[in-house]
Amino acid sequence: MEINEIKHLVKCDFSGCNNLAKYSFSTKGLLKKDLCFCEECLRQMYEIMAKMQKPRSITSPFKLNKRMKKQ
DSSP, X not given: XXXXXXXXXXXXXXXXXXXXXXXXXXXXXXXXXXXXXXXXXXXXXXXXXXXXXXXXXXXXXXXXXXXXXXX
């Protein structure tokens, strides 16, 4: 999967959006056509995905060493 910048004029594929698309999302053959979307729709998609996928903190090696000493 990859997101590329479009060099020609295409309408945004999202329902209710009448802007010109600036980016295309390609699945390299899994979908029959690439999804094209404008910068505003890309920003909204990013915000929604950020709410769903929250970064997790990695376990610190210092805490691991303290746990090993207690055992």
